[in-house]
Amino acid sequence: MVPTGSYGTWPSPIDGALAASHDGMPEYVGVIGDEVWWTAPRPAEGGRRALMRRRADGAEESVLPAPWNVRSRVIEYGGRPWAGVLTGAGRPLVVFVHFPDQRLYAYEPDSGAEPRPLTPVSAVGGGLRWVDPTIRPDADEVWCVLEEFTGESPTDVRRVIVAVPLDGSAAGDRGAVRELSDGQHRFVTGPRLSPDGRQAAWIGWDHPRMPWDGTEVMLGQVAADGPFAEVRTVAGGPEESIPQVGWTADGQLLIASDRSGWWNLYRGPEATPLCARDEEFAGPLWKIGLQWFQPLENGLIAVIHGAGTTTLGILDPETAELVDAAGPWTAWASTLAVHGTRVVGVAASPRSGYEVVELDTRTGRTRVIGSAHDDAVDPAYCPEPQIRTFTGPDSRDIHAHIYPPHSPDRIAPADELPPYVVWAHGGPTGHAPLVLDLEIAYFTSRGIGVAEVNYGGSAGYGREYRNRLREQWGVVDVEDCAAVARALAAEGTADPARLAIRGGSAGGWTTAASLAFTDVYACGTVLFPILDLTDWASADGTHDFESQYLESLIGPFAQVPDRYRDRSPAQHAESVTAPFLLLQGLDDVICPPVQCERFLAQMAGRGIPHAYLTFEGEGHGFRKADTLIRALEAELSLYAQTFGISRPDVPALELDK
Numbered sequence: 001m002v003p004t005g006s007y008g009t010w011p012s013p014i015d016g017a018l019a020a021s022h023d024g025m026p027e028y029v030g031v032i033g034d035e036v037w038w039t040a041p042r043p044a045e046g047g048r049r050a051l052m053r054r055r056a057d058g059a060e061e062s063v064l065p066a067p068w069n070v071r072s073r074v075i076e077y078g079g080r081p082w083a084g085v086l087t088g089a090g091r092p093l094v095v096f097v098h099f100p101d102q103r104l105y106a107y108e109p110d111s112g113a114e115p116r117p118l119t120p121v122s123a124v125g126g127g128l129r130w131v132d133p134t135i136r137p138d139a140d141e142v143w144c145v146l147e148e149f150t151g152e153s154p155t156d157v158r159r160v161i162v163a164v165p166l167d168g169s170a171a172g173d174r175g176a177v178r179e180l181s182d183g184q185h186r187f188v189t190g191p192r193l194s195p196d197g198r199q200a201a202w203i204g205w206d207h208p209r210m211p212w213d214g215t216e217v218m219l220g221q222v223a224a225d226g227p228f229a230e231v232r233t234v235a236g237g238p239e240e241s242i243p244q245v246g247w248t249a250d251g252q253l254l255i256a257s258d259r260s261g262w263w264n265l266y267r268g269p270e271a272t273p274l275c276a277r278d279e280e281f282a283g284p285l286w287k288i289g290l291q292w293f294q295p296l297e298n299g300l301i302a303v304i305h306g307a308g309t310t311t312l313g314i315l316d317p318e319t320a321e322l323v324d325a326a327g328p329w330t331a332w333a334s335t336l337a338v339h340g341t342r343v344v345g346v347a348a349s350p351r352s353g354y355e356v357v358e359l360d361t362r363t364g365r366t367r368v369i370g371s372a373h374d375d376a377v378d379p380a381y382c383p384e385p386q387i388r389t390f391t392g393p394d395s396r397d398i399h400a401h402i403y404p405p406h407s408p409d410r411i412a413p414a415d416e417l418p419p420y421v422v423w424a425h426g427g428p429t430g431h432a433p434l435v436l437d438l439e440i441a442y443f444t445s446r447g448i449g450v451a452e453v454n455y456g457g458s459a460g461y462g463r464e465y466r467n468r469l470r471e472q473w474g475v476v477d478v479e480d481c482a483a484v485a486r487a488l489a490a491e492g493t494a495d496p497a498r499l500a501i502r503g504g505s506a507g508g509w510t511t512a513a514s515l516a517f518t519d520v521y522a523c524g525t526v527l528f529p530i531l532d533l534t535d536w537a538s539a540d541g542t543h544d545f546e547s548q549y550l551e552s553l554i555g556p557f558a559q560v561p562d563r564y565r566d567r568s569p570a571q572h573a574e575s576v577t578a579p580f581l582l583l584q585g586l587d588d589v590i591c592p593p594v595q596c597e598r599f600l601a602q603m604a605g606r607g608i609p610h611a612y613l614t615f616e617g618e619g620h621g622f623r624k625a626d627t628l629i630r631a632l633e634a635e636l637s638l639y640a641q642t643f644g645i646s647r648p649d650v651p652a653l654e655l656d657k
Contacts, residue, residue, distance in 0.1 A: 047623025
């Protein structure tokens, strides 16, 4: 007989160390010859990103030892940090961005030589940064995006497409870097070269738009030794988001556009729809170089598509026939590579973390070929998610994933309802995928339920759903999370007296605003948040990429300055009456620590139990194992103290008043 235990008190083999060791996911897959390469997280190694290689015989290895860290800081969120080709001698040549100095390096792993720098270091502002590289062996160059700071302010920056010599002649000479675009746009992606090598296509956009609001596709002629010629806009606009562009094998332009209200695929300058559906065939461009489609040599197109959940499919652009790959995966990351008839991506499911998956289009067979999921704990301790749609204000739909408490070792008393934590994802134009997350299992296996809310504004459900947050940030997101929490309580799923909310970045904003402006939650966990809109919207309040994001999320500051103050939790600290935990990386340039410090100054002496934990060497989002463990254990201790649960297995969080 399974013993009875109150919710929240259950023992669990999923501790903080186990959850931390599985944090992060493989990214940026590519193919060099017959080998598949990608980047992978290393929480135990200071949170660095390793470059991985799967040899043709199936052996998987890390290409570069610590402290090499393959990660770009362009627009702070980064993007594709590496590219690779075979040399004339048949050996791999890779170029990559090293995170600490942001220089571009060239490396031939089979030559025995060390990586050699290709780009210089600049002491101006944030320096020189590079992303989304493409190697052009015929020209002995690397084409990529350069982010160049021109002053000390985070907004003193320009971005252009450039050609970097592969011979290393620009390693100490910025003048040796050849500019290919003219700086017309504030933001650009790397160029995609047509099959005949004569044209290049890329995406650009400008403040105050974000790339999911509106972008333009630019087309230019490739010149022998100068910038792109005859540059013109061929698609897009202020209200049309195009997050990816590419070419078919026979030289036709491909774009993913949301002109229909959903990101669908189109071909050619006449924008012929290839598979018109109320589904997403792309997503928000949070990082430079994300990929949701890849053409194959035979004319078919590998696509990631879906509404809410996603799958990998093979699209016949002539018939619009779409055949999905077999397998259990419910979320495919925005990275794809093709080689002959093979398609490689990164996917996860409710029972498996993200792993590198290969589809052979000849046979239809899918298999895991890298970063394979291993059941580090008995799957019986992992939750079974429920896909739910709730009703919010004005009868609007709210999408959520509900993870009830679950353990093979305990059952709860029949007369007890479980505590629940509402998770608000970041972005806010983000999305909570339906995948196995050991941080969620950390709580559910102890008897605390989790509700992940894809509130209005989230990606994955069409443009109309995303646009719900226009000028409504701090309203719609807060209302939607509260509506889910109240519904769970009303239906008898959750204990209405033991509801909490947590989130990071934009989710931290939603959490703090929820504590300030609703009475739904008994406590909250706020990670690296935005707390004061007026400060965040100032010239040096955040990084350049999101520096004018609030113009659409809140409204033009010049017209509605009071709205910025009225919605900011930092301006309404007196309304926060529930205990909270504040977690902050000290190297965060997106949501700087000063936001937390000013908020805490407003809370001082008010008698509200709270804790503030800071972490050296952590930026926006935690990557180090020690940080992840401490943050999880502190969060659990907050809930235990607030809900009256005994948890002697984690350090007691000291709460100030």
